[in-house]
Amino acid sequence: MKITFLGSGGGRFSTISQRRMTGGFRIDNLGGKNYHVDPGPGALIRTYQFGFNPRNLNGVFVSHSHTDHYNDAEILIEAMTRGMTKKQGTIFGSTSVLEGYDKWGPCISSYHQSNSDVVVLKPDEVCEVDKIKVKGTKTEHGDPAGVGFQIDYNGFKVSYTSDTGYFDGLAESHQGADILIASVLRPGNRSIPGHMCSTDFVNLIEEVKPQVAVMTHLGLKMISNNPVTEAKKISKRTGVKVIAAFDGLSFNVNYNNPKRFRLISLKDVDSAVHSTSHQMFKNERRNSYQQSFKNNEFDELSILKKRQD
Numbered sequence: 001m002k003i004t005f006l007g008s009g010g011g012r013f014s015t016i017s018q019r020r021m022t023g024g025f026r027i028d029n030l031g032g033k034n035y036h037v038d039p040g041p042g043a044l045i046r047t048y049q050f051g052f053n054p055r056n057l058n059g060v061f062v063s064h065s066h067t068d069h070y071n072d073a074e075i076l077i078e079a080m081t082r083g084m085t086k087k088q089g090t091i092f093g094s095t096s097v098l099e100g101y102d103k104w105g106p107c108i109s110s111y112h113q114s115n116s117d118v119v120v121l122k123p124d125e126v127c128e129v130d131k132i133k134v135k136g137t138k139t140e141h142g143d144p145a146g147v148g149f150q151i152d153y154n155g156f157k158v159s160y161t162s163d164t165g166y167f168d169g170l171a172e173s174h175q176g177a178d179i180l181i182a183s184v185l186r187p188g189n190r191s192i193p194g195h196m197c198s199t200d201f202v203n204l205i206e207e208v209k210p211q212v213a214v215m216t217h218l219g220l221k222m223i224s225n226n227p228v229t230e231a232k233k234i235s236k237r238t239g240v241k242v243i244a245a246f247d248g249l250s251f252n253v254n255y256n257n258p259k260r261f262r263l264i265s266l267k268d269v270d271s272a273v274h275s276t277s278h279q280m281f282k283n284e285r286r287n288s289y290q291q292s293f294k295n296n297e298f299d300e301l302s303i304l305k306k307r308q309d
Contacts, residue, residue, distance in 0.1 A: 001027065001028070001029050001030045001153075001252070001253040001255070002026075002027075002028045002029055002250060002251070002252050002253065003025060003026070003027055003028075003158075003179070003181075003214075003250070003251060003253060004025060004026045004028065004050065004052070004248075004249070004250040004266065005024075005025045005216060005245045005246070005247065005248070005249045005250070006021060006023030006024055006025060006026060006039075006042075006043060006046035006047060006049075006050060006052075006247070006248075007020060007021030007022040007023035007024060007025075007040060007042065007043070007046060007247055008020045008021065008216050008217070008218055008227075008244075008245040008246050008247055008249070009021060009022050009068075009217070009218055009219075009223070009247075010022065010040075010068055010163070010183055010185065010216070010217030010218060010219060011068065011185055011195070011217070011219040011220070012067075012068065013219070013220050014068075014218065014219050014220050014223065015040065015041060015067070015068040017220070018041075018042070019220065019223055020218060020223060020246075020247055021042055021046055021247040022040035022041050022042055022043075022068050022071075023039060023040060023041075023042050023043035023044075023045075023046035023047065023072070024036060024037050024038035024039045024040055024043055024069070025037050025038070025181070025216070025245075026047075026052060027151070027158065028052075030132065030151070030153055031130065031131050031132060031153050031154075033058040033059065033130045033132070034056055034057050034058050034059075035057065035058060035059040035060070035061060036054075036057055036059075036060050036061070036076055037061040037063075037160065038061065038062060038063055038068075038069040038070070038162070039060065039062070039069075039070070039071070039072040039073050039076050040067065040068040040069055040070070040071050040072065041067065041068065041071040041072065042072065043071070043072035043073075043076060044072050044075050044076060044079070046247075047076075048269075049268050049269065050248055050250075050266045050268070050269065051266065051269040054075075054076050054079035054080070055079050055080070055082065057076060057079065057080040057089060058080070058089050058090065058130060059080075059089055059090040059091070059092060059129070059130070060073055060076050060077055060080065060089070060090075060091050060092070061092045061093070061149065062091075062092070062093040062094070062097045062107065062108065063093075063094060063097075063121075063139075063146055063147055063148060063149070063160070063162035063163070064094050064096060064097065064104075064139070064141060064143040064145070064146025064147065064162060064163065065094070065096040065097050065101075065104040065105035065106075065107045065143050065145075065146070066142065066143060066146075066163070068217075069162070069163070070097060070107040070108070073091075073097075073107065073108055073112075074108060074109065074112045077089070077091060077108070077112045077115075077116060078112070080116065081115040081116060084111070084112070084114075084115050085115075086115065087115050087116070088115065088116060089116045089117070090116055090117040090118070090119060090129050090130070091108060091112075091113060091116045091117070091118050091119070092119045092121055092129075092134060092149070093107075093108065093118075093119075093120065093121060094120070094121055094122075094136075094143070094145050094146050094147045095120055095122065095145040096143050096144075096145035096146065098113065098118060098120050099120065101143075101144065101145035102144070104143045104144075104145065117129070119134070121134065121136035121147045121149055122136045122147065123136050123137060123138035123147060123173070124136065124137075124138070124173070131153070132151055132152065132153045133151070133152040133153075134149055134150070134151055134152075135149060135150045135152070135173075136148075136149055137149055137150060137159070137161070137173035137174060138164075138169065138170070138173055139161070139162055139163065139164035140164050140165045140167050140194065141162075141163045141164050141165065141194040141195075142163075142194050146162060146163065146164075147162065148160050148161045148162040148164065148173070148174075149162075150173070150174060150176075150177060154255075156178055156255050157176050157177045157178050157179075158177065158178065158179045158181070159173075159174040159177035159179070159180050159181065159208070159210070160181045160182075161174065161180075161181070161182040161183055161196070161204075162183055163183045163185075163194060163195060163217065164183070164194065164195070164196065165191065165193055165194050165195060165196065165200070166191070166196050166200035166203060166204065170204060171203075171204055171207030171208050174204070174208050174210075175208060177208055177210045178210060178211045178212070178258050179210060179211065179212045179213075179214065179253065179258055180204070180205065180208055180210035180212070180213045180214070181213075181214045181216060182196060182201055182204065182213065182214070182215055182216070182217075183195065183196065183216060183217035184196050184197065184198060184200075184201045184215040184216070184217065184218065184222065185197065185217060185218065185219040185221075185222060186198070186219055186221050186222055187221060187222050187225040187227075187230050188225075188230075190221065195219075198215075198230050198233070198234055201213070201215060201234060202234055202237050202238055205234065205238045205240050205242070206238055209240070210240060211240075211241070211258035211259055212240070212241050212242075212243065212258050212259060212261075213234075213238075213240050213241070213242045213243070214242075214243045214244075214245055215227065215230075215231060215234070215242065215243070215244055215245065216245035218244075218245070227244035227245075227246075228244045230244065231243060231244035241259055243263070246265070248265055248266035248267070249263060249264070249265065249266075250263075250264045250265075250266050251263050251264060
């Protein structure tokens with residue numbers, strides 16, 4: 001299994017400024033399946049930028065109905081379903097994301113839900129899909145129907161808190177996690193309602209006792225405060241290996257010994273395409289067309305002409 005962060009920023013101002021990317025993260029080769037978690041603004045572009053293929057997804061997770069978590073979900077669902085032409089994959093989401101709750105959501109249209117299996121995640125409810133068990137976990141956040149989740153594959157557990165403030169009972173939902181991924185917006189003890197700070201993360205780690213803990217969804221104050229230094233402080237206090245996520249961070253997971261891994265910093269696979277130097281002419285256009293035809297993807301004019309013929 002490989003975990004890759006296509007963005008480590010979070011919160012409205014970090015998202016607006018894009019001081020850190022906000023593409024969420026991927027879990028690849030989990031029992032042979034690939035999942036994209038909380039695909040915020042730029043998730044599609046970052047997928048290609050770091051050398052991944054959105055078409056090979058088997059599922060998309062969206063924890064709640066805030067833009068920095070759901071923005072690119074529908075286009076990734078279109079990639080997963082080959083432009084909504086095939087029944088494929090699973091969409092996991094909170095009630096607010098999939099059905100709507102009060103003024104929140106729905107964030108994924110009924111059209112985009114129509115070609116995939118759909119799982120509404122609720123706290124403490126467990127479903128089994130693709131030989132993995134997924135449990136919804138409670139959050140306390142602006143979206144009252146939002147959730148985190150814990151993925152269990154043959155007893156190996158990856159937990160994701162999503163956005164939540166620290167509260168009594170949060171650790172209980174994530175007990176048994178081998179890898180704990182948490183949204184940690186602010187450094188030190190400077191928490192704000194609905195979000196965790198470093199001190200909250202320390203408390204959560206000490207209660208859950210994961211093998212590895214990852215802090216992501218970093219706000220502007222955390223980014224300015226040097227997240228790596230903050231992670232080292234947390235690790236020293238808890239005795240747990242703590243990683244501060246960064247854009248393009250990737251690591252392979254050793255199921256038998258999660259502490260044994262090597263962090264990889266992914267580079268832009270084609271900087272000319274993803275920069276402002278607009279060099280995507282003959283070769284890039286040809287490659288784009290070849291990829292489209294290889295995956296049986298055609299524009300509307302081609303489809304219309306084919307029908308007429």
